[in-house]
Amino acid sequence: MIDSNSARIVVDAAGFHLDDWHKRARFTPEDLAGLDAKTGASGVLVLDAAQRVEDLTPWLNVLTAVEIGFDNAGDGRGFSLARALRGLGYARDIRASGGIHVDQFRHALQCGIDAVILTREAASRMPEQHWVNAATTTALNYQARLGFASASWRSREDLNL
Amino acid sequence: MSAHPIQYVITANDFHSGAVVFWGGDAWLLRLRDACVFERAEDAEAMLTQFRPEQVVGAYVIEVVADAGQLQAQHIREAIRARGPSNYFHGKQAEEDHVSL
Amino acid sequence: MYRYNQFDTEYVRQRVAIFREQVARRIAGVLTEDEFKPLRLQNGVYLQLHAYMLRVAIPYGTLNARQMRALAMIAECWDRGYGHFTTRQNIQFNWIRLDDVGDILEALADVEMHAIQTSGNCVRNVTADHFAGAAKDEIEDPRMTAELLRQYSTGHAEFAFLPRKFKIAVTGAAHDRAVTAFHDIGINIVRKEGVVGYRIVIGGGLGRTPIIGTELVEFLPKADLLPYLEAVLHVYNRYGRRDNKYKARIKILVQELGIETLRAEIDAYFTATRDAFAGVPDAMLGAIEAAFQPPEMPPEMDVAEAYDLRHDAALSPALAAWMETNLEEHRDGRHAIVSISLKAPGATPGDASAEQMRVIADLAERYAYDEIRISHEQNVILPHVPKAHIAAVFRALDAAGLASANIGQLSDIIACPGMDYCALATARSIPIAQEIATRFTALKMERDIGALKIKISGCINACGHHHVGHIGILGLDRAGVENYQITLGGDGTEDAALGARTGPGFSAEALIPAIETILDTYLHGRKNRDETFLAFYRRVGMAPFKRALYPPTNRARHESAA
Numbered sequence: 001m002i003d004s005n006s007a008r009i010v011v012d013a014a015g016f017h018l019d020d021w022h023k024r025a026r027f028t029p030e031d032l033a034g035l036d037a038k039t040g041a042s043g044v045l046v047l048d049a050a051q052r053v054e055d056l057t058p059w060l061n062v063l064t065a066v067e068i069g070f071d072n073a074g075d076g077r078g079f080s081l082a083r084a085l086r087g088l089g090y091a092r093d094i095r096a097s098g099g100i101h102v103d104q105f106r107h108a109l110q111c112g113i114d115a116v117i118l119t120r121e122a123a124s125r126m127p128e129q130h131w132v133n134a135a136t137t138t139a140l141n142y143q144a145r146l147g148f149a150s151a152s153w154r155s156r157e158d159l160n161l
Numbered sequence: 162m163s164a165h166p167i168q169y170v171i172t173a174n175d176f177h178s179g180a181v182v183f184w185g186g187d188a189w190l191l192r193l194r195d196a197c198v199f200e201r202a203e204d205a206e207a208m209l210t211q212f213r214p215e216q217v218v219g220a221y222v223i224e225v226v227a228d229a230g231q232l233q234a235q236h237i238r239e240a241i242r243a244r245g246p247s248n249y250f251h252g253k254q255a256e257e258d259h260v261s262l
Numbered sequence: 263m264y265r266y267n268q269f270d271t272e273y274v275r276q277r278v279a280i281f282r283e284q285v286a287r288r289i290a291g292v293l294t295e296d297e298f299k300p301l302r303l304q305n306g307v308y309l310q311l312h313a314y315m316l317r318v319a320i321p322y323g324t325l326n327a328r329q330m331r332a333l334a335m336i337a338e339c340w341d342r343g344y345g346h347f348t349t350r351q352n353i354q355f356n357w358i359r360l361d362d363v364g365d366i367l368e369a370l371a372d373v374e375m376h377a378i379q380t381s382g383n384c385v386r387n388v389t390a391d392h393f394a395g396a397a398k399d400e401i402e403d404p405r406m407t408a409e410l411l412r413q414y415s416t417g418h419a420e421f422a423f424l425p426r427k428f429k430i431a432v433t434g435a436a437h438d439r440a441v442t443a444f445h446d447i448g449i450n451i452v453r454k455e456g457v458v459g460y461r462i463v464i465g466g467g468l469g470r471t472p473i474i475g476t477e478l479v480e481f482l483p484k485a486d487l488l489p490y491l492e493a494v495l496h497v498y499n500r501y502g503r504r505d506n507k508y509k510a511r512i513k514i515l516v517q518e519l520g521i522e523t524l525r526a527e528i529d530a531y532f533t534a535t536r537d538a539f540a541g542v543p544d545a546m547l548g549a550i551e552a553a554f555q556p557p558e559m560p561p562e563m564d565v566a567e568a569y570d571l572r573h574d575a576a577l578s579p580a581l582a583a584w585m586e587t588n589l590e591e592h593r594d595g596r597h598a599i600v601s602i603s604l605k606a607p608g609a610t611p612g613d614a615s616a617e618q619m620r621v622i623a624d625l626a627e628r629y630a631y632d633e634i635r636i637s638h639e640q641n642v643i644l645p646h647v648p649k650a651h652i653a654a655v656f657r658a659l660d661a662a663g664l665a666s667a668n669i670g671q672l673s674d675i676i677a678c679p680g681m682d683y684c685a686l687a688t689a690r691s692i693p694i695a696q697e698i699a700t701r702f703t704a705l706k707m708e709r710d711i712g713a714l715k716i717k718i719s720g721c722i723n724a725c726g727h728h729h730v731g732h733i734g735i736l737g738l739d740r741a742g743v744e745n746y747q748i749t750l751g752g753d754g755t756e757d758a759a760l761g762a763r764t765g766p767g768f769s770a771e772a773l774i775p776a777i778e779t780i781l782d783t784y785l786h787g788r789k790n791r792d793e794t795f796l797a798f799y800r801r802v803g804m805a806p807f808k809r810a811l812y813p814p815t816n817r818a819r820h821e822s823a824a
């Protein structure tokens with residue numbers, strides 16, 4: 001049971017968890033220049049959907065946590081951002097936050113996003129079982145069949161994490 | 162300009178069937194002539210927040226005039242919704258007066 | 263023809279199950295209408311004026327008899343006995359209940375059909391030349407490419423929430439029957455130094471801002487198609503405008519960034535990701551290729567000589583007239599391509615009754631190797647009919663009211679549903695099409711006028727392709743009254759051109775006389791019967807039409823009314 005009122009909820013393919021990032025420092029791409037590697041590795045880089053992730057290349061093997069903000073459910077830029085990050089070789093956690101809902105969970109997972117951060121209100125409206133069911137629909141994937149089983153589509157297992 | 166004053170009616174589409182419906186005062190009805198008529202647009206607009214989303218989709222206010230006792234939609238679009246399409250005898254024009262939704 | 267493999271079947275069934283579950287959540291109030299709307303749209307369900315509308319994909323316009331019969335069954339069981347074929351090789355059912363959609367999708371899945379991605383901001387049904395596999399001037403059957411793209415674009419996780427819809431058309435022939443210059447991506451199959459590849463055109467489109475597409479790649483190797491398109495879509499998804507839906511199509515990105523910058527962005531992503539693409543497995547490519555081989559002919563065909571259709575023509579003037587307009591040369595001289603007109607004068611362009619669908623299905627099965635096509639011009643094609651059976655096919659069509667001899671002529675009008683059905687419309691288009699067709703066929707002007715494409719849209723979205731009509735008609739709303747703007751000289755083929763406005767619009771009553779004036783101007787001005795309407799317009803320009811349409815006395819009146 002999740003009963004803390006303060007933390008947000010995180011949902012991954014296995015179900016709901018308490019947000020274990022909420023105590024970590026948060027910074028944006030502009031902050032990166034003034035950060036040392038240790039701080040970079042311990043905090044969360046928060047990206048908005050318009051970010052040119054190609055500019056982050058020097059940081060991609062330092063960072064361990066990236067949060068991509070989705071402006072609203074109709075805005076799919078975050079999916080491309082996640083894929084671009086994976087394509088550039090970033091192999092640690094990516095989470096999505098903001099306007100993303102259960103019917104987009106499959107898309108998020110297939111684009112290399114590991115989990116979605118939910119508000120309490122969203123979590124109560126979209127129960128855990130819906131998310132877990134949605135995660136199973138990733139199995140049927142035309143793009144993987146056509147040869148796109150590439151770095152950007154890699155699963156956690158492939159990364160040996 | 163029309164000699165008759167403009168009045169207001171609330172319309173929407175039934176959630177399940179998509180059928181055109183009009184607010185009759187305590188229920189959604191299939192006929193424009195059964196609609197509840199508002200003298201002031203503000204009064205009709207004020208009603209819009211009160212409808213249950215699982216019943217109708219996209220409620221909005223339209224302008225009508227009562228011409229010889231008959232309610233007529235002012236805009237051609239609403240006239241077509243209230244009557245049915247022009248290429249087939251389908252829609253409201255072809256329906257019995259009391260079809261169920 | 264392509265048949266579903268186990269994966270396709272499972273995928274489509276899964277999508278039906280997911281949609282049923284989404285509807286259930288909407289009914290239970292878990293999903294709001296705002297959340298549900300994009301989900302139903304991704305499954306082709308719209309809310310129109312009188313009911314829900316279901317848009318079913320007919321990938322690259324190809325159907326078999328069994329599928330056509332399933333459409334007839336759906337029309338009868340769940341609609342009002344007819345369906346409307348659209349300019350995007352889809353069929354729309356206008357009187358659907360939301361509660362029935364799950365069952366309808368299930369019935370479609372039974373015959374390897376679906377409504378996936380027929381709406382929404384995603385890659386839509388991929389269209390192709392309706393004469394594919396039969397045309398004389400074809401380098402390669404475009405449906406192989408279109409089927410590959412169907413699979414590639416279906417359920418693509420990254421591109422389900424693009425800035426706006428994304429339409430792709432493919433042609434494999436020199437003569438462009440697929441309007442490729444007016445798609446987000448137009449793909450032309452070309453041959454260069456003996457090698458077959460693709461010419462890619464980007465950023466064409468109709469709608470509010472009509473633009474002829476720009477060449478993006480002169481020659482793309484076939485193996486690069488998918489990773490290259492992936493790069494195009496990736497760049498569009500990230501940088502396409504989302505602040506204004508009228509500026510969100512890729513054509514605006516092309517205009518704003520410039521083709522060079524855009525190409526550089528695409529190339530950079532393509533280069534970076536291409537190695538991660540393993541290539542389409544040979545077995546999958548092989549299965550697609552095998553699906554689009556010429557039909558298997560009975561052994562008698564091996565020795566058959568080309569049948570001389572002049573015998574039939576001599577016996578029946580009606581058949582002769584129909585053959586003149588509705589037959590096209592097939593690459594195999596023993597066959598002909600038959601166009602079945604869904605434009606009987608006075609009928610609704612593109613509509614077919616369930617009964618007519620069954621007649622077409624029967625004919626396809628009996629005489630035409632079980633192949634049917636839907637054209638973007640809202641007609642039905644039997645692509646391979648042995649010439650020996652043309653007369654029999656004609657007689658059967660005639661008995662079903664399907665033998666209108668008008669393909670490519672005045673009454674073969676494209677018209678979108680317009681304000682009789684469409685929630686976005688600003689004016690009606692169907693009654694205009696009906697009136698034009700009845701009026702001028704009654705005057706027996708059609709044959710004399712010859713080749714003419716009239717295209718009508720009920721709003722600026724241009725589903726009726728009015729910008730590329732030789733005569734285009736756009737229905738607008740002027741203070742609650744329908745008003746029609748006329749454009750002339752549009753062309754959707756390889757000689758792509760946008761129509762130019764004649765001037766102020768016309769009321770519904772004034773429109774038919776205006777069309778008559780336009781036709782008279784052509785008939786009186788043309789050099790001879792060989793000079794088509796379009797050729798005449800290109801020679802003389804707008805001036806004589808303007809003079810005839812807006813004589814000085816009328817002009818004053820127009821301006822005071824405007």
Ligand code: HEM
Pocket residue numbers: 559560562563566567569596628629630631648649650651654
């Ligand atoms: C160019 C090659 C062909 C020639 C010269 C040819 C000729 C004929 C002839 C002379 C008949 C007898 C008609 C009668 O008894 O009234 C016939 C019947 C028939 N043929 Fe063909 N045929 C050809 C190809 C085909 C093909 C490829 C198909 C199918 C895809 C086909 C389907 C039929 C059918 C279904 C009948 C029976 C028609 C009926 O009873 O009404 N034919 N054909």
Ligand code: SF4
Pocket residue numbers: 678679680681684685686687688719720721722723724725726
């Ligand atoms: S052109 Fe306009 S009226 Fe016609 S179908 Fe498209 S959106 Fe509807």
